[in-house]
Amino acid sequence: MESAEQLQQPARSRRVTAAMVAARAGVSTATVSLVANGKTAGRVSEDNISRVRAAITELGYVVDGIGSSLAKGVSSIVILVAPDISNPFFAKVIAGVRESLGADYQLLLSVTDAGEFPQADDVRKLMALRPAGLLVDAPNAGFLEELSAAGPLVLLDAPGLEAYAPSVNLDVAHGARQLAAHLAEAGHRRVAYLDSVTGTATFDVRRRAFLAEADTRGISVPADGIISTTIDVGAAAAAFAAAWPEWQRSGVTAVVCGTDTHAYGVLQEARVAGLQIPGQLAIAGFDDLPYSATSNPSLTSVHLPATSLGVQAGGQLRRLMEGRPLEQPQLTLESSLVVRNSTRPTPWK
Amino acid sequence: MESAEQLQQPARSRRVTAAMVAARAGVSTATVSLVANGKTAGRVSEDNISRVRAAITELGYVVDGIGSSLAKGVSSIVILVAPDISNPFFAKVIAGVRESLGADYQLLLSVTDAGEFPQADDVRKLMALRPAGLLVDAPNAGFLEELSAAGPLVLLDAPGLEAYAPSVNLDVAHGARQLAAHLAEAGHRRVAYLDSVTGTATFDVRRRAFLAEADTRGISVPADGIISTTIDVGAAAAAFAAAWPEWQRSGVTAVVCGTDTHAYGVLQEARVAGLQIPGQLAIAGFDDLPYSATSNPSLTSVHLPATSLGVQAGGQLRRLMEGRPLEQPQLTLESSLVVRNSTRPTPWK
DNA sequence: CTGAAAGCGCTTACAG
DNA sequence: CTGAAAGCGCTTACAG
Numbered sequence: 001m002e003s004a005e006q007l008q009q010p011a012r013s014r015r016v017t018a019a020m021v022a023a024r025a026g027v028s029t030a031t032v033s034l035v036a037n038g039k040t041a042g043r044v045s046e047d048n049i050s051r052v053r054a055a056i057t058e059l060g061y062v063v064d065g066i067g068s069s070l071a072k073g074v075s076s077i078v079i080l081v082a083p084d085i086s087n088p089f090f091a092k093v094i095a096g097v098r099e100s101l102g103a104d105y106q107l108l109l110s111v112t113d114a115g116e117f118p119q120a121d122d123v124r125k126l127m128a129l130r131p132a133g134l135l136v137d138a139p140n141a142g143f144l145e146e147l148s149a150a151g152p153l154v155l156l157d158a159p160g161l162e163a164y165a166p167s168v169n170l171d172v173a174h175g176a177r178q179l180a181a182h183l184a185e186a187g188h189r190r191v192a193y194l195d196s197v198t199g200t201a202t203f204d205v206r207r208r209a210f211l212a213e214a215d216t217r218g219i220s221v222p223a224d225g226i227i228s229t230t231i232d233v234g235a236a237a238a239a240f241a242a243a244w245p246e247w248q249r250s251g252v253t254a255v256v257c258g259t260d261t262h263a264y265g266v267l268q269e270a271r272v273a274g275l276q277i278p279g280q281l282a283i284a285g286f287d288d289l290p291y292s293a294t295s296n297p298s299l300t301s302v303h304l305p306a307t308s309l310g311v312q313a314g315g316q317l318r319r320l321m322e323g324r325p326l327e328q329p330q331l332t333l334e335s336s337l338v339v340r341n342s343t344r345p346t347p348w349k
Numbered sequence: 350m351e352s353a354e355q356l357q358q359p360a361r362s363r364r365v366t367a368a369m370v371a372a373r374a375g376v377s378t379a380t381v382s383l384v385a386n387g388k389t390a391g392r393v394s395e396d397n398i399s400r401v402r403a404a405i406t407e408l409g410y411v412v413d414g415i416g417s418s419l420a421k422g423v424s425s426i427v428i429l430v431a432p433d434i435s436n437p438f439f440a441k442v443i444a445g446v447r448e449s450l451g452a453d454y455q456l457l458l459s460v461t462d463a464g465e466f467p468q469a470d471d472v473r474k475l476m477a478l479r480p481a482g483l484l485v486d487a488p489n490a491g492f493l494e495e496l497s498a499a500g501p502l503v504l505l506d507a508p509g510l511e512a513y514a515p516s517v518n519l520d521v522a523h524g525a526r527q528l529a530a531h532l533a534e535a536g537h538r539r540v541a542y543l544d545s546v547t548g549t550a551t552f553d554v555r556r557r558a559f560l561a562e563a564d565t566r567g568i569s570v571p572a573d574g575i576i577s578t579t580i581d582v583g584a585a586a587a588a589f590a591a592a593w594p595e596w597q598r599s600g601v602t603a604v605v606c607g608t609d610t611h612a613y614g615v616l617q618e619a620r621v622a623g624l625q626i627p628g629q630l631a632i633a634g635f636d637d638l639p640y641s642a643t644s645n646p647s648l649t650s651v652h653l654p655a656t657s658l659g660v661q662a663g664g665q666l667r668r669l670m671e672g673r674p675l676e677q678p679q680l681t682l683e684s685s686l687v688v689r690n691s692t693r694p695t696p697w698k
Numbered sequence: 699c700t701g702a703a704a705g706c707g708c709t710t711a712c713a714g
Numbered sequence: 715c716t717g718a719a720a721g722c723g724c725t726t727a728c729a730g
Contacts, residue, residue: 017723028701033725045699065477066418067723070706075415077457077478085444088437095434098460103471106478108426109458111447122452128414129426129455233639264643271643290582290610294617296645366707377717382709394715416707419722 016061025055032056036063074151075130078105078317082137083198085111087231087261089287089306090137093156096310097135101318105132123147133317136165138200152320156313159205166320166329168313172202172286173209175302175335179284180213182300182337183254186345188282190251191219192243194236194266195228196258203258206286206302210256222250229262236265244273253282254343260285260292260301267295267342282343297341305333365410374404381405385412423500424479427454427666431486432547434460436580436610438636438655439486442505445659446484450667454481472496482666485514487549501669505662508554515669515678517662521551521635522558524651524684528633529562531649531686532603535694537631539600540568541592543585543615544577545607552607555635555651559605571599578611585614593622602631603692609634609641609650616644616691631692646690654682 018032025032027048034044035052044052055061069075078101082090098107110126123146126134133152136144144164147153155167162169183191191214196203211221227243229235236257247255257263263285267277275281277297285292288303312331319326367378367385374381376397383393384401393401404410418424427450431439447456459475472495482501485493493513496502504516511518532540540563545552560570576592578584585606596604606612612634616626624630626646634641637652661680668675 030701043699060473062473062477064479064723066415066424066479068725069415070419071725073706085440088440091434091437091440094458094460103474106474107458107460109443109456111443124409124411125452125455128411130413130415233643261639264640268643291613291640291644294582294613294645295640295643296647298645379717392715413707417709420709422722
């Protein structure tokens with residue numbers, strides 16, 4: 001049978017099929033399938049099990065994912081849809097997802113450029129891969145409407161969208177309020193806000209929670225005090241440079257940024273402008289990226305548990321894919337303010 | 350036929366198949382396939398083309414990726430294998446790959462934890478997805494041996510491994526030499542090197558090129574002057590803290606890091622130790638991440654064109670997958686030193 | 699416990 | 715230009 005195999009597989013694609021394993025082990029492909037998938041309990045004799053296992057090893061057989069998926073109606077692919085992976089925050093989320101998903105599922109990353117979300121058409125193409133499950137990070141409602149997903153779906157960082165699917169959220173509002181309180185205590189009365197342009201819910205929550213608390217504490221925002229850019233150091237720097245003269249005139253003494261990445265841009269530009277930080281201008285962000293501890297000055301930021309976000313979301317999805325119930329469909333992870341030199345009222349060395 | 354469809358698809362999975370489209374358009378599934386794949390030239394009448402197109406639109410038909418892949422023998426998935434995505438450098442590479450790959454291919458990210466490379470077993474599982482092509486970033490030779498890849502393959506950042514496959518490389522050696530020259534001119538005579546632990550070729554090239562040029566220029570390295578950690582700010586910080594006392598005794602005045610991420614850790618720890626930078630210790634890295642411009646002090650780094658790396662690699666792979674020849678199987682992109690305050694000999698404000 | 703057979707959805711020679 | 719049919723590799727009732 002070896003020679004027959006070689007005759008049929010002339011040049012390259014020496015793909016080992018279940019039929020070859022079956023022939024070698026002297027069983028049917030049905031038995032090979034059962035063994036390869038570990039569904040032998042009470043269905044395959046010990047004898048055949050070891051015979052098939054031996055053949056699998058000798059031939060180096062691996063179940064073909066495509067054939068398997070077609071027969072089963074679903075693949076082992078998990079698709080992670082995200083608006084922006086250039087944010088280092090996201091790398092941690094991915095690592096967390098992979099960790100909890102394990103080796104049984106392949107993680108497929110779907111990213112679009114410049115923080116845009118995929119359109120209906122893209123979604124259809126993704127669904128054509130028959131994913132075992134879907135993870136959607138920081139979605140907007142419109143996207144979820146299009147995605148009338150059949151199949152397991154878990155949302156990440158999607159505050160206010162709990163109605164669409166099980167989700168894992170971050171209580172960014174808590175950190176945002178802490179930040180407002182902190183700035184108020186430091187004596188700030190006039191602040192500006194540099195938002196992320198993606199328009200995803202989490203950024204709205206951050207901004208609103210901050211502004212609401214700020215208002216309560218006697219901090220106001222000038223008319224043109226809220227602007228937004230993509231999550232990009234350069235874009236943020238440029239936007240700040242353009243806005244600063246007017247902000248300064250309005251008496252702004254602190255800028256809060258939707259992400260640390262935005263804050264780095266502001267930091268950069270503020271230093272170029274010769275501003276004393278936080279003396280003349282205090283700066284803070286969200287995410288608490290690793291670089292925030294080493295920036296100049298170190299950056300005050302609302303810490304968000306990225307890895308944990310990925311782990312929890314992956315875990316929930318896994319349960320869903322395995323048909324297990326979710327004890328708790330809605331999870332919320334804590335956030336909290338990390339105060340560093342960029343807002344610290346006391347003189348820093 | 351609407352009702353028949355509904356009868357056959359009772360509850361959820363309302364998957365629209367080619368057969369449904371065929372029935373609606375009054376043609377065979379073969380014709381539907383031809384139209385859906387744009388292979389109509391001289392094979393389908395205008396009449397049937399428009400009839401099928403209409404049916405496709407009305408039904409919202411999307412070619413099933415699994416069925417299609419099985420019939421064709423290959424999927425539309427491109428797998429990107431990489432040892433570490435937590436490095437922000439990598440996010441740019443991914444963006445570049447996506448840009449040049451276009452919408453016809455799905456990018457599947459294969460990442461392993463802690464900078465480890467996938468084993469033979471993982472590779473087999475990946476190949477079971479029948480990828481249209483493979484992109485391997487910063488591989489080591491052992492991995493490529495296992496990966497006796499049939500099918501299109503392009504390597505990224507794999508110096509010295511050009512024999513295995515077409516590749517896109519960065520001339521990191523050039524930047525490394527510039528860095529050595531720069532430090533020599535600044536008066537350094539004794540340096541240490543904090544390497545990345547992944548042991549991929551690019552890091553060897555960086556280190557060797559730097560050390561060779563440094564040697565030429567009269568810079569020496571103490572016996573225990575070369576250490577390595579994972580690409581992680583915290584790990585680098587800890588390693589530096591442990592090594593510094595001995596280094597200091599050996600007269601080390603500069604630390605070169607395999608990546609900027611390592612350098613951030615050193616920066617952090619050096620500041621905690623109260624060291625004057627670059628007065629008492631100069632620090633430099635590789636990658637030129639966006640944060641290097643805003644760190645304290647700003648970080649001297651060898652700039653590497655990440656996005657371009659991804660774009661070029663994606664482009665080469667695309668050509669391969671489409672059966673087109675590669676005019677130039679080996680591409681090399683430039684690197685160059687960006688001097689900032691962490692090594693700048695003149696007093697900085 | 700075992701295998702023959704149908705079927706997953708599509709593509710591609712092939713015959714007309 | 716068109717369609718019937720085989721086949722991609724696997725899984726799963728089903729009959730034994």
